[in-house]
Amino acid sequence: MAVVGAAELAEAAGIAEAALTLDAGEAAALVGRLSRPPSGRRWTALAVPGGVVMASMSGKDPGVGHIDLLAVRPEARGEGRGRALVRAAEEWLRAEGARQARFAGNPPCYAWPGIDVRYTAAACLAESLGYERYHVAWNMTADLGVDLSVEDDLARLERAGVSVRSAGPASPGTPAGGDRERVAAFVGEHWNERWAWEALNATGLHYAERDGRVLGFAAWGARPSWFGPMGTAPDARGLGLGRVLLRRCLAEQRAAGQAEAQIGWVGPLRFYSRAVGARAERVFWLYRRDLA
Numbered sequence: 001m002a003v004v005g006a007a008e009l010a011e012a013a014g015i016a017e018a019a020l021t022l023d024a025g026e027a028a029a030l031v032g033r034l035s036r037p038p039s040g041r042r043w044t045a046l047a048v049p050g051g052v053v054m055a056s057m058s059g060k061d062p063g064v065g066h067i068d069l070l071a072v073r074p075e076a077r078g079e080g081r082g083r084a085l086v087r088a089a090e091e092w093l094r095a096e097g098a099r100q101a102r103f104a105g106n107p108p109c110y111a112w113p114g115i116d117v118r119y120t121a122a123a124c125l126a127e128s129l130g131y132e133r134y135h136v137a138w139n140m141t142a143d144l145g146v147d148l149s150v151e152d153d154l155a156r157l158e159r160a161g162v163s164v165r166s167a168g169p170a171s172p173g174t175p176a177g178g179d180r181e182r183v184a185a186f187v188g189e190h191w192n193e194r195w196a197w198e199a200l201n202a203t204g205l206h207y208a209e210r211d212g213r214v215l216g217f218a219a220w221g222a223r224p225s226w227f228g229p230m231g232t233a234p235d236a237r238g239l240g241l242g243r244v245l246l247r248r249c250l251a252e253q254r255a256a257g258q259a260e261a262q263i264g265w266v267g268p269l270r271f272y273s274r275a276v277g278a279r280a281e282r283v284f285w286l287y288r289r290d291l292a
């Protein structure tokens with residue numbers, strides 16, 4: 001089992017592209033994202049010829065480790081690589097102090113909430129290794145061919161003294177632009193540091209403000225190509241900000257070439273269903289196993 005260094009990550013991305021058929025378009029970006037997590041996160045990538053696994057320690061619970069990504073090239077399957085990769089990831093996690101391993105997203109930097117049920121071989125692998133299915137999570141899908149216009153809402157909000165803006169772009173490796181930091185601070189204050197990291201690292205970040213005070217935000221692309229997170233401050237709810245911010249993000253995702261958007265790891269079914277006609281679609285099983 002070899003530890004994957006920076007130079008070999010491109011090969012790992014190639015394996016992920018070949019294996020992750022439900023995510024092929026963004027598989028390389030997922031390897032990239034997982035290899036640039038929040039500072040302080042302990043993580044590794046381990047490989048055998050034709051297979052790779054990425055694992056990380058939870059920043060929230062020091063006894064929990066995550067298997068973030070597992071991929072074996074189609075032509076190399078059925079020969080024990082998947083099993084060996086998971087065992088090697090567990091060994092690494094145990095050495096880092098984990099008492100439990102999970103196939104579950106490690107927020108804020110994750111590829112999936114758990115194992116997509118359609119990656120059935122992976123679910124079978126987890127179960128054959130003694131993992132317990134302990135939770136279900138899902139995404140919603142928004143078709144981006146629908147009407148995403150917000151002009152009337154913007155005019156109404158303007159009359160109420162609320163303006164809606166796009167934050168400056170994130171610049172990886174450099175301090176983020178001014179309004180992005182201000183919005184991320186708002187997110188950290190009202191929700192948590194994990195969402196704040198996502199706001200800072202999102203491809204697109206929109207926010208509403210009144211009298212210089214941020215009232216709500218919506219982001220996409222922190223998890224490559226997915227929408228989220230979003231939130232409106234409790235005292236600004238009911239103004240219709242969420243709907244406008246969501247639509248502005250989705251319109252930007254459409255402009256970036258996406259035909260549909262995944263609303264990741266939801267969340268309020270009714271809000272997304274009513275605001276943009278989104279439907280529940282991808283389902284993920286979360287698995288865990290105590291490490292002896």
Ligand SMILES: CC(C)(COP(=O)(O)OP(=O)(O)OC[C@H]1O[C@@H](n2cnc3c(N)ncnc32)[C@H](O)[C@@H]1OP(=O)(O)O)[C@@H](O)C(=O)NCCC(=O)NCCS
Pocket residue numbers: 019020021069070071072073076077078079080081082083084112114115116119120121122123124125126128
């Ligand atoms: C899941 C995956 C990594 C398995 O890799 P692999 O090298 O074929 O796995 P192994 O040869 O070590 O098989 C070990 C176990 O996996 C399960 N498994 C493997 N192929 C399977 C298949 N076609 N159907 C059902 N279970 C399968 C079985 O439980 C098997 O052990 P068993 O037959 O003794 O029960 C591989 O199928 C893959 O890359 N799939 C796509 C990517 C993916 O799903 N990643 C996980 C995303 S969270």
